[in-house]
Structure formats: structure tokens, C-alpha cells
Amino acid sequence: MNFETTIGEQNISILHVEGKILGNAADAFRKEMNEQLQTGRDRLVVDLMNVPLIDSSALGAIVVTLKSYQRSGGKLVLLNPQKAVREVLEVTQLNTVIEIYDTEEGACAAFV
Amino acid sequence: MAETILVVDDDLDILELLKMYLEPEGYNIRTANDGEGAVQSVCIDPPDLILLDVMMPHKDGFQVIEELKNIEHTKNVPVILLTARGQTEDKVHGLDTGADDYITKPFDLREVTARVEAVLGRTRPIKYINPLMHAMGDRFSEEGVQQLAGHLQAAAAIQKKLLPEQAPNIEGFDITTLLQSSTSVSGDFYDFIPLSETQIGIVLGDVKGNGIPAALLMVMIRTALRLLCHEEDTPALILKRINDLVVRDTEADLFATMIYGILDTETSTFTYSNGGHCYPFHWKNTDGVSVLKTGGMLIGAFEEATFTSEVCSLSPGDILVFYTDGITETAGKNGAVFSGDQIELTNSAHSDTPEDAIPMDTFYGGDRLAACLSENTALSASALCEAVVNDLALFSGSTTPHDDRALIIVKRDT
Numbered sequence: 001m002n003f004e005t006t007i008g009e010q011n012i013s014i015l016h017v018e019g020k021i022l023g024n025a026a027d028a029f030r031k032e033m034n035e036q037l038q039t040g041r042d043r044l045v046v047d048l049m050n051v052p053l054i055d056s057s058a059l060g061a062i063v064v065t066l067k068s069y070q071r072s073g074g075k076l077v078l079l080n081p082q083k084a085v086r087e088v089l090e091v092t093q094l095n096t097v098i099e100i101y102d103t104e105e106g107a108c109a110a111f112v
Numbered sequence: 113m114a115e116t117i118l119v120v121d122d123d124l125d126i127l128e129l130l131k132m133y134l135e136p137e138g139y140n141i142r143t144a145n146d147g148e149g150a151v152q153s154v155c156i157d158p159p160d161l162i163l164l165d166v167m168m169p170h171k172d173g174f175q176v177i178e179e180l181k182n183i184e185h186t187k188n189v190p191v192i193l194l195t196a197r198g199q200t201e202d203k204v205h206g207l208d209t210g211a212d213d214y215i216t217k218p219f220d221l222r223e224v225t226a227r228v229e230a231v232l233g234r235t236r237p238i239k240y241i242n243p244l245m246h247a248m249g250d251r252f253s254e255e256g257v258q259q260l261a262g263h264l265q266a267a268a269a270i271q272k273k274l275l276p277e278q279a280p281n282i283e284g285f286d287i288t289t290l291l292q293s294s295t296s297v298s299g300d301f302y303d304f305i306p307l308s309e310t311q312i313g314i315v316l317g318d319v320k321g322n323g324i325p326a327a328l329l330m331v332m333i334r335t336a337l338r339l340l341c342h343e344e345d346t347p348a349l350i351l352k353r354i355n356d357l358v359v360r361d362t363e364a365d366l367f368a369t370m371i372y373g374i375l376d377t378e379t380s381t382f383t384y385s386n387g388g389h390c391y392p393f394h395w396k397n398t399d400g401v402s403v404l405k406t407g408g409m410l411i412g413a414f415e416e417a418t419f420t421s422e423v424c425s426l427s428p429g430d431i432l433v434f435y436t437d438g439i440t441e442t443a444g445k446n447g448a449v450f451s452g453d454q455i456e457l458t459n460s461a462h463s464d465t466p467e468d469a470i471p472m473d474t475f476y477g478g479d480r481l482a483a484c485l486s487e488n489t490a491l492s493a494s495a496l497c498e499a500v501v502n503d504l505a506l507f508s509g510s511t512t513p514h515d516d517r518a519l520i521i522v523k524r525d526t
Contacts, residue, residue, distance in 0.1 A: 001156070024157045055441075056320040060365035063413045067364050092369060092388035093409040097416075 001025040001051075003032055012043045012108055014079075018050040026057035033065040033076070042074025045107045049080040054088060066098055075099075079107045114512050115232060116140040116157075120150040120176070121165040121194065126217075130163065133221050134228070138512055147171025151179050154186050161232055162191045163224075164211075166202060177209045190235045192227055194219070271298065271327055274334055279493075279520075280304045280312060284377055288493035290501065290519040292438075299326045300436045300518035303334055307343040310378040316434040316520050317370030317411075318389065329366055333358065333411075337372070347372045347385035348419035351411065355387070355419075358412030367412040371404070371434060380524060382432060385421045387411040390440060393482055394424055395431040395489055401482045404432075429526040431496070433485055438517035439500070440481060444474035445509035476507050493521040 001019040008014055013036045021029050036044050046062075062078075069076040077099040081089060089095045101107035117139050119130045124145060131141045142159060144150040147168050154162065162180075166173035173193055180186040193206045193214040203214050212231050215224060279287040289302060299320065305313035315337055319330045333354060340353050350372055358367070371392055373384030386392070386407030394402050408419035426432070481500065488499045497519060505511045 022157075028156075056437075059410075060320055060367070063367065064363070064365045091390060094388075096409065097414060 001029065003029065005032065005036065007041070008045075008108060010043070010108070010111060011041055012045060012111055013041045014045045014047055014104070014107075016047045016050070020053040021051060021058035021061075022053065022055045023057060026055075026061045029058060030061035030065060033061070034068065037065075037068060037072060037074065042069060042072055043111045044069065044074070044076045045079050045101075045104070046076065047079045047104070048082065048085055051085055052082060053084050059088065059092065059094070062094070062098070075111060077101060077107050077110050079104060114138055114140045114514055115160040116142060117161045117163060117228065118142045118144060118150065118153055118159040119163045120144045120147070120168075120173075121163075122146055122168045123165070126165075126194075129221075130224065133224070135510065137225060138510075139228075140514060147173070147176045150176050154180055154189060155183065158186050158189050160189075160235070161228060162189060163215075163228070164191050164193055166193055166195045166206065174205065174209050177206075177211060181210050188235075190231050192231055267324065267327060271331065274303075274331065275301060276304055280306075282312060282375070282377060284380075284525050285375070286493040286523040286525060288497045288521050290497050290517065292513045292517040298516045299330060300438060300516040301330050301334060302434075302518055302520055303337065305338060305341050307341060307374065311343050311374050311376050313337075313341045313372065313374055314434070314520065314522070315370060315372045316389070316392075316436065316518060317368050317387075318436040318438075318516070318518070319368040320366070325366060329358070329362060329368065329412075332361070333368055333370070341372075343374070346421045347374060347383060348407070348421040351385050351387045351408065351419045352417070355409075355411045355417045356415070359415050359417075362412060364413050367410050369410045371407070375522065380426045381423050382426060382522075383421055383423045385419050387419065390435060390437050390478070392435070393431075393433040393485055395433070395485055396427060397429050397489075398427075401486060426524045428524055429489070430524045431485065431489060431493075432520075432522040433481070434518075434520040434522075435481065436516065436518045438513060438515035439504065439519060440476055440478050441515065442476040442504050442508050442517075443514065444476070444507055476504060480507070493523045496523070497521050 001017065001021055003015060003017045005013050005015045015032060017029065033044060033046065066076050079101050081100060089100070099110055101110065117134060119127055119141060121127050122145050127143045127145065131143060135141050142153060144153050148171055150164065164173045164176060177191055180189060190212040193211045194217055195202050195206065195214055196217040206214050213227050215227055275291060279289045291298065291300060291302065300318050302316045307313050317333065319326045336354055336357055340350055369387060369389035371384060371386045371389045373382050375382050384404055386404055388410030391403035391405050394404060404424065406420055406422035409417040484500055484503045488496050491499060500519065
């Protein structure tokens with residue numbers, strides 16, 4: 001798994017993840033999401049377009065981080081999860097508590 | 113749990129050969145075809161052992177060892193060097209750098225297994241005792257470690273006892289269960305709770321995470337269920353209560369997925385609620401397979417989680433199949449098509465990135481499980497369970513599960 005965070009307009013961070021998020025990789029994923037929050041940027045888009053698969057550790061990372069963002073008055077949304085990831089979000093019904101967008105424009109508009 | 117070996121060589125044939133040979137010995141094999149990929153792979157998820165080629169372009173085996181020795185969480189991963197040269201100088205240099213052993217190419221495969229076993233045998237105790245020592249800090253003592261190891265064993269034994277040894281005998285129904293643990297303490301669990309003369313509660317769940325925290329949560333949920341389940345309460349209400357209890361008492365990343373339902377033998381119905389768990393299957397002679405989705409979120413992560421229940425009627429011959437993701441996420445034999453005892457090599461295992469070299473590209477999946485069910489509906493519950501286990505072995509090329517697996521099959525007599 002690799003990732004890169006870019007800062008877009010209105011101070012929105014976009015975290016582009018590439019590769020499967022499995023096992024210990026979830027720690028690095030979680031750390032990166034939290035780092036944004038700690039540096040004062042509390043609007044995060046997690047781009048999952050190039051993530052073929054996640055496991056329960058990654059799911060745990062998303063749940064915990066989502067709650068941290070909510071607690072600090074910020075917001076975290078997901079962008080373009082692929083089939084296998086979308087299925088996991090549906091089965092666990094995380095899609096009912098976290099906003100999911102298909103386009104970057106849509107995701108960024110969520111913060112307006 | 114199967115131990116993981118990372119094999120690093122720029123010669124793809126050697127990678128394939130070692131993988132083919134070591135996998136049936138019960139090891140998890142990952143591969144990397146250059147030094148850079150090896151370092152990355154080890155950093156992301158340290159294996160139990162590295163088989164490392166010395167001569168590779170860009171970054172050779174010695175450089176890989178040096179880098180790994182400088183990183184806290186990778187410095188203790190044992191390394192066996194594969195050296196083509198057989199030169200004493202190389203071997204000495206390798207051992208000086210911190211390699212644990214070396215094998216000279218061309219090698220005898222039996223020698224590989226023997227050396228792998230010898231090194232793992234030496235490092236296994238270190239791996240399990242060192243973390244304990246670290247956790248105990250100043251309080252460390254030989255005696256203390258023994259005591260802690262004893263407690264772990266006791267915890268595993270308690271957990272095992274909590275699981276019913278065999279499925280209940282219920283008139284008119286044929287029920288079977290399967291639980292395969294990949295570690296000493298399991299995250300998967302099931303239980304049968306007698307509610308009345310004609311009603312029995314059935315639960316199957318999967319606590320996320322590993323080790324002691326997961327095991328404690330599993331015990332907590334299992335105990336809470338036993339205390340909270342009354343025949344008059346709907347499964348949705350029970351899941352809501354469990355959710356609220358777990359949310360209050362644990363961190364958000366400790367959660368479970370589970371399905372709870374009441375099998376009523378008088379009305380031949382199954383009333384259930386699904387808390388974010390893999391959708392169980394309901395096979396009907398007339399309609400084939402449908403999935404049981406009704407319920408709510410995963411259990412223990414959100415205060416605001418809500419749940420609903422659904423009733424499904426069971427006709428004679430109907431089958432319910434509950435399972436955990438350890439079954440559907442069983443990895444296929446990447447790069448090799450496995451059919452019986454014949455292994456055919458393909459080129460699909462060769463890839464540039466180390467992560468993709470991990471043989472986890474294809475999963476068994478719900479569709480194949482549903483197909484296996486549909487083809488074997490005439491069988492008894494236990495024979496059907498066996499058919500699934502056989503199909504999993506055929507698909508993965510291994511009989512050792514890499515993750516916990518649990519399965520419950522309920523079949524109404526015809």
C-alpha cells in the first residue's frame with residue numbers, strides 16, 4: 001500500500017491510497033488520516049479508487065478516525081470505493097454513517 | 113497460525129520453485145523479486161523468516177540485511193541467505209552482517225526445509241517471549257514470563273470451553289458446526305442458547321482484531337448474550353443491547369459482526385437480525401439461494417446503531433448457512449491452478465510490486481460458497497459441511513486455514 005496526501009481548495013485534504021489495505025498496513029493508513037487532523041486540517045477525502053481490497057483492520061482504522069473527525073467538528077468522506085470495498089461498507093452498514101462520493105468534485109462539495 | 117516466509121530472488125523460477133515446495137509444508141509464502149521490494153514488504157508486515165538471495169541487481173542481499181537491522185520492528189526477523197557463489201568470504205560476510213544461516217545454490221530442497229525449520233525453531237520462543245518481556249518492563253522475571261504464558265494458555269482453554277462441543281440435537285432439524293482457529297485464541301465464535309421448549313437462540317460472530325483484546329471482547333459478548341437473551345425479546349433488541357454495552361466499554365476499533373436469530377421448531381421459523389455480518393444463505397427447494405441481510409450495523413462501534421429483525425419460514429428440506437469471512441476470504445492459489453494433486457504453473461504470479469506478489473489476489477467468495485451449497489443440498493448438514501471444507505482445500509491448495517473459520521449449517525428435515 002502507498003499513499004499521498006494533497007491539499008486542495010478550501011483546505012480540504014485528499015488522501016490518495018493505492019493498493020490493498022490489509023493487516024499492519026492499516027496502522028500507517030490510520031496514522032496518515034490522523035496526522036491531517038493533528039495539523040489542524042479537519043476536512044478529509046479518502047480516495048479509495050485504487051484500493052482493491054480492505055480488511056477488518058482497515059475498517060477499524062476508518063471507524064476510529066471517522067469518530068475523531070466528528071468529535072473535533074470536522075468531516076471525513078470516502079471517494080469512489082471499488083466493488084469489493086463497497087461491498088464491505090454495505091454489509092457492515094458503514095455506508096449509513098459515512099458519506100460516499102463518486103467524484104472528487106462531489107466529495108469536495110460535501111464540505112460546503 | 114501458519115508461519116510466513118518471504119522469499120526474495122530476482123530469478124522468478126527459483127521463487128516459484130521455493131513457493132511450490134514450501135507451501136505444502138504448511139508455510140505462508142510471500143515473494144519479492146528485488147532488494148527494494150523485499151525491504152518494503154518486510155517493513156509493511158514483517159514475516160517470520162526471510163529467504164534472501166545475495167546476488168541481485170540494484171540492492172543486494174547484504175544491503176537488504178543492513179537496512180532491516182537498522183529498523184526497530186524488522187531487526188529481529190531471521191534471515192537465511194541464498195548464495196550462488198559458495199564462497200567462504202560471502203558466507204562469513206553474510207553471517208557477520210547478521211544473517212542466521214545460509215544455503216548454497218544449487219540447493220537440495222530437503223536441505224531448505226531442514227534449515228528453515230532449524231532457524232524457526234530457534235526464533236519461535238524469542239518471538240513469543242520477547243513481547244511479554246517488553247510488556248512487563250521492570251517487573252520482568254523468568255518466573256513472571258512463565259506465569260504470563262500460563263495465563264495465556266488458560267485463557268485459550270477457557271475460550272475453548274465456552275464454545276459448545278457439539279451442535280444441539282433438535283427434533284425436526286439437522287444442525288452442524290465447524291470452527292477452525294488460526295491462533296491459540298479465536299475471534300470467531302458461535303453459541304446455541306435454549307430459550308424455551310420449542311425455541312433456541314443461534315449466534316455466530318466474528319470479533320475483529322486478534323489476540324487477547326479480541327478474545328476478551330468475544331467472552332464479553334458471549335456472556336452478555338447468555339444473560340440478555342429471553343424468548344420474548346426480538347433479535348434486533350438483543351443486538352442493540354449488545355451494541356450499547358460494547359460501545360460503552362471498549363475503544364471504537366474493537367468491534368464485532370454477528371448474526372443472532374431464534375429458531376422456532378413449532379412454527380418452523382427463523383427470526384433473525386444481522387449486525388454487519390457476512391450475509392447468511394437460505395436455500396429453498398423452490399427458490400434457490402437468498403441472503404439474510406436484515407439487521408443493522410456492525411456491533412460496538414457506534415452509539416446510534418439501530419437494528420431490525422426479520423422472520424423467515426423454513427419449509428421441509430430448507431437449509432440455512434452461517435459463516436465468517438475466514439471462509440469467503442480464503443485466498444486462492446495464486447499463479448497455480450490447483451486441481452486435485454496436480455499443480456500447473458502459470459505466469460500470473462510474476463508482478464513488479466511486492467504487495468501484489470502476496471498470494472491473496474483471488475478469494476473463495478460468497479458466490480462459490482453459494483454454488484457449493486446449491487450442488488449439495490441433498491446431503492446431511494455434516495456432509496454438506498465436509499463438502500464446503502473440501503471445496504475450500506481445493507480452492508486454496510491447502511488444508512490449513514490462515515484465518516479463523518466458523519460455519520453453522522441448519523437443515524430442516526424433509
